[in-house]
Amino acid sequence: MKAEKDQKSENKIKKAAFGNALAKGDIWVKLSTVIMGAGYFARKQFVNGILMTAVQIGFILLVVLFGVPSLSKFDTLGDVQMEQTFDPLTLQSTMNDYDNSFMILLTSVITLFFIFVFILIWIWNIKLVYQLQLKKERGEHINTFREDMRALVNDRFHITLLALPTVGVVLMNIIPILVLIAVAFTNYDQKHMPPSSLFTWVGFDNFKNLFTNSITISFGYAFRKILGWTLLWAVLATVTTFIGGILLAKLINNATTKWPAFWRTLFVIAIAVPQFVTLLLVRNFFANAGIVNTICSNIGVTGFLQNIGLVNPRLTYIPFLTDPNWAKAMIILINIWVGVPYQMLIATGVLMNIPTDQIESARLDGANKFQIFCKITMPYVLFIQGPALITDFVKNINNFNVIYLLTQDVFITSDQLLANSNAKEVDLLVTWLFRLTNEYYNYKMASVIGIIVFIICAVFTLLSFSRMIAGGREEEYR
Amino acid sequence: MKKKLLSLALAGTMVAGMLTGCGNKNTPSQPSQPQQSSAPEVSSQTPEVSNDDIIANLIANTNGTVQLTVWASEEDQEFTLGRIEDFKAQYSDVDFDITLGAKSESKAKDDILVDVEAAPDVFAFADDQIMELVAAGALQEVAATYTFDVKTANVAGSIEAATIDGKLYAYPMTADNGYFMFYDASVFTEDDVKSMDAMIEAAKKANKKIAMNVSDGWYIYSLFKGAGYDLTLNDDGTNSCTWNAAGATDVAQGILDLFATGVFVDMTDADQATAISAGTICACVNGTWRAETAQTAWGENYAATKLPTFTVAGQQKQMSSFSGYKLIGVNPHSKFVGWSMILAEYLTNEETQVARYEARGLGPANLAAAASDAVQNDPAISALAAQAAYATPQRVGNQYWVPAQTLGQILASGNSDGTDLQTLLDNAVDGITAPAQ
Numbered sequence: 001m002k003a004e005k006d007q008k009s010e011n012k013i014k015k016a017a018f019g020n021a022l023a024k025g026d027i028w029v030k031l032s033t034v035i036m037g038a039g040y041f042a043r044k045q046f047v048n049g050i051l052m053t054a055v056q057i058g059f060i061l062l063v064v065l066f067g068v069p070s071l072s073k074f075d076t077l078g079d080v081q082m083e084q085t086f087d088p089l090t091l092q093s094t095m096n097d098y099d100n101s102f103m104i105l106l107t108s109v110i111t112l113f114f115i116f117v118f119i120l121i122w123i124w125n126i127k128l129v130y131q132l133q134l135k136k137e138r139g140e141h142i143n144t145f146r147e148d149m150r151a152l153v154n155d156r157f158h159i160t161l162l163a164l165p166t167v168g169v170v171l172m173n174i175i176p177i178l179v180l181i182a183v184a185f186t187n188y189d190q191k192h193m194p195p196s197s198l199f200t201w202v203g204f205d206n207f208k209n210l211f212t213n214s215i216t217i218s219f220g221y222a223f224r225k226i227l228g229w230t231l232l233w234a235v236l237a238t239v240t241t242f243i244g245g246i247l248l249a250k251l252i253n254n255a256t257t258k259w260p261a262f263w264r265t266l267f268v269i270a271i272a273v274p275q276f277v278t279l280l281l282v283r284n285f286f287a288n289a290g291i292v293n294t295i296c297s298n299i300g301v302t303g304f305l306q307n308i309g310l311v312n313p314r315l316t317y318i319p320f321l322t323d324p325n326w327a328k329a330m331i332i333l334i335n336i337w338v339g340v341p342y343q344m345l346i347a348t349g350v351l352m353n354i355p356t357d358q359i360e361s362a363r364l365d366g367a368n369k370f371q372i373f374c375k376i377t378m379p380y381v382l383f384i385q386g387p388a389l390i391t392d393f394v395k396n397i398n399n400f401n402v403i404y405l406l407t408q409d410v411f412i413t414s415d416q417l418l419a420n421s422n423a424k425e426v427d428l429l430v431t432w433l434f435r436l437t438n439e440y441y442n443y444k445m446a447s448v449i450g451i452i453v454f455i456i457c458a459v460f461t462l463l464s465f466s467r468m469i470a471g472g473r474e475e476e477y478r
Numbered sequence: 479m480k481k482k483l484l485s486l487a488l489a490g491t492m493v494a495g496m497l498t499g500c501g502n503k504n505t506p507s508q509p510s511q512p513q514q515s516s517a518p519e520v521s522s523q524t525p526e527v528s529n530d531d532i533i534a535n536l537i538a539n540t541n542g543t544v545q546l547t548v549w550a551s552e553e554d555q556e557f558t559l560g561r562i563e564d565f566k567a568q569y570s571d572v573d574f575d576i577t578l579g580a581k582s583e584s585k586a587k588d589d590i591l592v593d594v595e596a597a598p599d600v601f602a603f604a605d606d607q608i609m610e611l612v613a614a615g616a617l618q619e620v621a622a623t624y625t626f627d628v629k630t631a632n633v634a635g636s637i638e639a640a641t642i643d644g645k646l647y648a649y650p651m652t653a654d655n656g657y658f659m660f661y662d663a664s665v666f667t668e669d670d671v672k673s674m675d676a677m678i679e680a681a682k683k684a685n686k687k688i689a690m691n692v693s694d695g696w697y698i699y700s701l702f703k704g705a706g707y708d709l710t711l712n713d714d715g716t717n718s719c720t721w722n723a724a725g726a727t728d729v730a731q732g733i734l735d736l737f738a739t740g741v742f743v744d745m746t747d748a749d750q751a752t753a754i755s756a757g758t759i760c761a762c763v764n765g766t767w768r769a770e771t772a773q774t775a776w777g778e779n780y781a782a783t784k785l786p787t788f789t790v791a792g793q794q795k796q797m798s799s800f801s802g803y804k805l806i807g808v809n810p811h812s813k814f815v816g817w818s819m820i821l822a823e824y825l826t827n828e829e830t831q832v833a834r835y836e837a838r839g840l841g842p843a844n845l846a847a848a849a850s851d852a853v854q855n856d857p858a859i860s861a862l863a864a865q866a867a868y869a870t871p872q873r874v875g876n877q878y879w880v881p882a883q884t885l886g887q888i889l890a891s892g893n894s895d896g897t898d899l900q901t902l903l904d905n906a907v908d909g910i911t912a913p914a915q
Contacts, residue, residue, distance in 0.1 A: 082615055084810050088622035089527060091536050091816025190876065191715055195595060196615025218909075289749050314892050409746075412693050412887040414895075416902070419884035420909030440876055441591060 018123050021130035032129045036122065039129025043136055047145035052125060059118050067111030074108040075201075077101040077186065082196045102194040105186070109178050113170075184447035193441060206448045219445070222421035222432075227456075230428045233332070233403075234396040238389060240336050245343020246381060249351055250373075252344070264348070267341040275338060279405040282334055286320035287410065293317040321410050324425035331426065335402050350384050351377070390464045394457045398430045429453050529624045536816050543573045544817050548825075549581040549601035557837045558825065565824045572817075583804050590616050590809075599812035600822050603648075604655055605639040605803040606872040609711065612642050618808040618815055620646040625823045632826075636803045636843040639871040648805035649826040652834065653848070654766045654841035655802025656869055657697065658861040659786060660754075661761035662686075663779040671781075674788040674797075677761060678741045686760040689745040689753060692733065692890045695874075695882030696800060697763060703798035703870065705729040705790045709910070711873040719878075719910045722903035728791040730899045733889045736788065744890035765802070766841065769858040782861035784868065801869035803843055881909030 021029060028042035036056040040049030073079070078099025086093040135142055143151070152160045185201055186192075192199035212220050248267070252260045270278075285292050296302045302318055305311040311318055321327045354377060362372050382389075403426060413424040422440060423432050429449055437446040550558040559578055566574045579598060581589060586603035587610055594616045603611065611617045620628060620640075628649055629637050636650035661671055665684045670676040674688075681688050691697045699709060702721050707729060710718045720726070736742040745753060751768065753759040754775045762768070763785065773780045785797035806826050808818040824830065831842035832850065841859040842848045853859055885906040888895075893902065 084615075086619065086621050086810075086815065089532060089535075090539070091532065091624075091819065093618070093810060093815040095811075190610065191613070193591065193614050196613070287749075289745075289752055312891070312894060314894070413880075413884050414888050414891065416881065416884055416888075416905035416909060419880045420905070420912055422880050438588075 018127055021127050025130045026133055029129050029133055032126055036125050039132060043132045043142050063111060070104045070107035071111055073099060073104050077200050078104050078198050081198060099198060100195045101199045105182055106179055109182055110175060113175060180447050180450055183443055184451055186444055188443040190441040206444050210448050218417040218420045221417050222423040226423055226427050226429055226432055230397055234393050236332050237335050237396040238393045241339035241343045244336050244340040246347045248340055248344040249347035253351060267344055270341045275401055276405055283406050288317045288322060321406060327411055327426050331406055350381050354380050390461055394461055397457055400430050403428050404431045533624055537571050540572050543575045544814050545575045546814060546818060547577045547579060547598035549579045549598045551582050552580045555580055557834060561825055561830055565821055587611055595811045597809050599809050599818040602651060602804055602806050605805050612647055616809060617647040618810040624820060626827055632843045633845055635801050635866055639803045640805050648807040649822045650803055650843035651806050651826050652804040652840040653843040654862060655804055656862055657763055657765045657799050658782060658784055658865045659761060659763055660772045660782050662776045663781040665760040671783050672786055673794060674786045677786060678739050681741045681760055684760055687741055687743045687758060688761045689743050689750045689759045690763040691746055692744045693883055693886035695879040698882055698886040700797045700799050701733055702729055705795045711875050715875050716913055717875045717878050717910050719907045722907040726903055727899040730889060730903060732788060732790040734893060737890055737892060766858045782857040784861060784864040796868055799865055799869045800872040801866060877912050878910050881906050
């Protein structure tokens with residue numbers, strides 16, 4: 001009974017809103033808005049008080065020493081160009097106190113992020129202090145520091161566990177993503193490379209460029225073409241490897257197949273070889289002067305393909321990786337070869353878990369093997385692997401390795417509008433993005449494309465996940 | 479109360495920050511003016527104080543260890559290491575700690591531009607990267623020289639390649655990075671190699687091919703520039719290009735005609751290497767890096783010469799080329815700019831260039847080193863020297879490469895879509911002259 005009451009009062013305390021806390025709090029709660037540790041000192045939680053105040057002082061120092069110099073230049077991202085003077089007599093060179101736009105951007109974003117986090121902590125702190133006040137008023141027990149610490153390894157262990165990953169996510173994901181988003185609104189490119197030159201805000205100009213198509217800026221055209229191929233590729237690559245994997249697994253698991261373990265091992269070996277080695281080798285096999293072309297021309301395949309019009313009669317080789325259509329088909333075929341073993345392993349696991357009673361009863365009802373495959377096996381596999389398929393789809397949108405390694409330095413586009421935007425027919429958004437940054441230092445457009453890729457992936461993932469998993473479909477299937 | 483104080487303090491620092499920001503705004507324009515005018519003054523003063531005194535002074539003022547990082551290509555490691563040891567021995571009064579890193583000259587900018595402040599103090603690079611390096615503030619101007627006069631010691635073309643806006647930014651190291659014609663003398667006579675038409679006739683008789691990587695901006699320039707159509711770089715990093723001017727379609731037609739013979743083929747450098755060894759091609763437009771392959775395959779018949787003429791609307795036009803030099807640059811962000819400059823001078827002086835030719839067969843940019851009999855008798859290097867008269871330094875903005883490559887690809891594949899040549903050239907020029915996105 002008492003426990004229940006405790007629970008209720010606990011709930012009430014948790015619901016204490018920030019405004020409420022501020023209005024109804026006593027002098028110590030109000031003082032906590034300025035000195036964050038004040039509320040703890042009043043309740044004799046000295047260690048907590050010192051820690052909170054230390055956090056506050058640390059934050060203020062951080063902002064004043066580190067943030068303010070950058071934030072003050074955040075509106076222009078710096079205006080002092082690097083100047084260097086060299087004295088030929090003493091062989092000494094001196095630099096002026098120049099602004100580095102990127103450092104200003106980076107430190108400003110970090111500072112703004114910390115300010116945001118600090119505001120959350122500040123609000124949370126006031127609520128907490130108010131809770132302490134309420135507890136004190138009711139004469140409830142107030143934890144000592146030691147008890148608070150112990151709680152972190154016991155009933156509040158999830159907080160301890162999540163602390164490290166959260167810090168990691170903030171440092172490795174959130175801050176870089178925020179910087180990336182910010183870069184999309186600047187003119188950070190080869191002409192504006194820090195430290196020797198400054199870059200500044202340009203608003204939505206880069207986004208406009210991406211969707212416009214003038215004579216000189218063919219980005220819009222290139223973007224549409226590449227987006228189309230990216231989506232087509234993602235669908236084809238996912239579907240072909242998925243179906244290929246299931247068929248291969250069925251084949252190996254078939255009762256009439258001899259030495260199934262041997263075959264499975266053989267395919268797994270394909271995984272063991274690093275993918276980029278395989279892809280680079282395959283690229284050489286299918287080169288214009290490569291071994292496959294030599295064989296094809298010796299046995300007359302090249303001539304046959306020329307006769308039926310699949311290969312330009314002017315060529316002495318099959319343009320496996322140099323003609324847009326051939327290259328697209330080859331990329332998908334090679335991807336099947338590289339990707340099927342993975343899918344086979346997954347499908348093997350799933351197929352082994354198909355409830356045999358269903359198949360048994362279907363067979364008794366007179367269903368043939370094909371019907372069983374279509375009506376029982378496939379729906380089951382699709383249900384189990386649905387989320388994995390979506391992940392694969394998103395992964396394929398960003399499948400850098402296969403496309404880049406197979407076509408880089410080999411494929412030359414003959415579409416002049418694409419060429420004018422440094423793109424190729426076989427590019428995915430992500431490989432285009434890579435070359436823009438890596439070869440052309442066009443960070444601003446790369447950021448814009450990065451944001452677009454992110455939105456596309458997010459939309460697809462959310463839509464499909466919600467359709468596949470939401471609405472109690474699990475029960476429906478059972 | 480405390481909160482108010484805090485916000486006041488914050489506001490105060492912000493205002494202070496803004497003030498310094500504003501105060502600095504005027505400074506860059508001011509010192510830049512006197513700096514430029516003072517530069518000649520200083521150089522006119524230099525003769526009064528001898529260079530030896532300056533170096534002695536530098537040695538006297540150097541305390542502690544001089545830490546330098548040097549980048550040279552993978553193949554140049556052993557040689558450069560030896561020269562660095564000699565350098566240390568020459569300035570034995572100073573404590574040097576020199577680290578040598580391996581980085582291909584053609585890729586130097588890729589890593590340097592990522593973080594100029596962390597880039598090596600002294601680095602070798604190919605001259606086509608000089609504009610981007612200068613734009614990124616990664617090259618120290620060679621405002622004065624101390625151990626020899628870089629400008630007069632090296633071949634004029636190399637100085638031109640190392641100069642931007644009248645300022646010398648690097649030390650020429652080799653003059654062997656351009657392209658010319660390799661040929662098999664058993665197929666061609668010395669008269670044949672003067673014109674592409676004669677070469678094609680001779681190659682046809684021998685049932686062999688002539689290779690040139692036309693689907694590469696670096697090589698296709700040779701044909702358009704040779705016919706008199708210009709490609710130049712503007713101050714803002716964009717290109718000016720006249721490849722679609724009146725009569726330029728004749729050049730495109732000329733290139734189509736070359737490929738229509740079936741003898742003239744488009745091949746990458748790697749494919750050319752295979753084809754030379756396999757004996758399917760008997761001549762190719764390529765650079766000194768292929769000399770060894772050609773020499774091995776053709777033996778005594780290995781020969782090289784300047785590029786031939788080709789036919790444009792019935793007239794013979796001499797093919798042009800990009801001249802290519804390897805340079806050594808100094809990072810202005812170096813803590814020891816002075817010593818970096820002296821080391822860069824040392825790594826490019828006559829003695830080093832002679833030694834580099836002897837050790838590695840790389841053509842010297844230094845005039846005295848290039849005058850030796852050994853260098854004069856080297857077919858590849860003398861072919862390059864003969865081509866130098868028709869070569870121009872590579873001054874091209876980044877937007878050039880992909881559109882030019884695609885133009886080459888379309889012409890090499892015989893313009894199979896039948897696009898109007900003028901449209902083709904207009905599109906290419908649109909891409910080449912486009913502002914960087």
